[in-house]
Amino acid sequence: MLDANLLLDDTETVVAALARKGVAEDTVLAARDALANRRSVLSELESMRAEMNRRSKEVGRLMAAKDPSAETERAGLGDLKARIAQQETRNREAEDAARQEMLQLPNLPAPEAPDGGEADNVVLRSWGRAEEEFRGTTYRPHWDVAGDLGIFDPERAAKLSGSGFALLYGDGARLVRALGQFALDLHGETYTEVLAPHVVRGQLMEGTGHLPKFADDAYNIESDDLWLIPTGEVPLTGLHQDEILDPEELPKRYMTYSACFRREAGSAGKDTRGLQRVHEFHKVELVRICTPDTVQQEFEQLLNDAETSLQRLELPYRVVDLAAGDLTFSSSRIFDLEVYAPGVDKWLEVSSVGNFTDFQARRGNIRYRVPGGRTAPVNTLNGSGLATPRVWAAIIEHGQRSDGTVEVPEVLVPYLGKKVIEPRG
RNA sequence: GGAGGCGUCGCCUAGUCCGGUCUAUGGCGCCGCACUGCUAAUGCGGUUUGGGUUCAUCGCCCAUCGAGGGUUCAAAUCCCUCCGCCUCCGCCA
Structure with a gap:
């Protein structure tokens, strides 16, 4: 597996190196895009989870305090829960896609290896x-x-x-x-x-x-x-x-x-x-x-x-x-x-x-x-x-x-x- | 193959019955600092892993209690499946 950060930050280098192994540029770019997509999907998911965690704890506090607004707050989380489930599906798909792309990319040839076939x-x-x-x-x-x-x-x-x-x-x-x-x-x-x-x-x-x-x-x-x-x-x-x-x-x-x-x-x-x-x-x-x-x-x-x-x-x-x-x-x-x-x-x-x-x-x-x-x-x-x-x-x-x-x-x-x-x- | 038991952040361990102050307890080990002629002892602090944010540090966020699903506003804790280890039985070299 190649270093994901290298592929994201220095795509040109990876494209050039893998070209020597006969890998098409499109293949490398597809993997790069899949990684970038996964990262943004995950980032979105994480902020949704952060909100859920915060509000769930609040529900716990309200219930312990016997606060009547606890039930309202609890019920209000149903929608967020559903959206997280959707985002998790998207994330799983993005992750699988990125992984499959990455598994297909070979190792970079050493600079010292001769050119050609x-x-x-x-x-x-x-x-x-x-x-x-x-x-x-x-x-x-x-x-x-x-x-x-x-x-x-x-x-x-x-x-x-x-x-x-x-x-x-x-x-x-x-x-x-x-x-x-x-x-x-x-x-x-x-x-x-x-x-x-x-x-x-x-x-x-x-x-x-x-x-x-x-x-x-x-x-x-x-x-x-x-x-x-x-x-x-x-x-x-x-x-x-x-x-x-x-x-x-x-x-x-x-x-x-x-x-x-x-x-x-x-x-x-x-x-x-x-x-x-x-x-x-x-x-x-x-x-x-x-x-x-x-x-x-x-x-x-x-x-x-x-x-x-x-x-x-x-x-x-x-x-x-x-x-x-x-x-x-x-x-x-x-x-x-x-x-x-x-x-x-x-x-x-x-x-x-x-x-x-x-x-x-x-x-x-x-x-x-x-x-x-x-x-x-x-x-x-x-x-x-x-x-x-x-x-x-x-x-x-x-x-x-x-x-x-x-x-x-x-x-x-x-x-x-x-x-x-x-x-x- | 059958029956039973077990799996917690390096190692050991608390927590699981009865879901929420678990932000996972304590000990050992390790790292740093202090004290000390040196070591030891002692004290204080730190110590899972992966990812994100950040020039970087600090900090913050997400995930992680064998793995994967499920229930729930909320899971180490409840349910299901799988994997591994141990004990006994069966079989066998």
């Missing part, structure tokens, strides 16, 4: 072997390698749950668990490990910005009015909803290894082969909650943490600075980490490290006590510490050998219990 994303740096070095050698896609090893079975996955689900066996399954364990151990010094529910209230989804606009992307359990989390970000960021935190206890750093559920509505058939895009996967998510004055530093550390995971796994990756028009709804700045997968010959997005400034904090009502005594929204950040399906695919493609076996990165050996994955017997 997806085509204008900037590759900041690369790590590991260059893409060109893989030319001249034939790499098979992970679904072929893993299929032949007998550790990946998309056909039966479809039988169980429909298209877009994964089914892994033996070392394939164990590799997922190894990756999760590896990432948790790697980041355990910095982050508090959390095991949170995978099923949450809509309020939490709204807090992170996944609702109401993107309801079609998430799985909803209607019978209980609950949602399957699309990312561990949702419960971790939601931990402190409606709380006022002591600045002494900030920053808070949490991580969770969780399943993630995504309907991927609208993206069917696009780069979906193998494990590139699945409805359910496992991920270690990193979340930081801090004050605005430390957010930049926390952001850099978070990016560094996400990169460290890939470096330890010896996977070549690049850091992409997303252009304003390609930023997600709730973010102000995002650095994507993309791993090069030689089998599919593509850069796979494996982590999206984002700064959400106070946008999620406003939606989720997460505040801290400013030294002066006032409260202010905190800042939130998150990024994948390790997302298994695409990293899993990259490891299979990089480690494949001519005899069909797969050599895994050294750091995973203790977790997998072996250096080479061989065909399942």
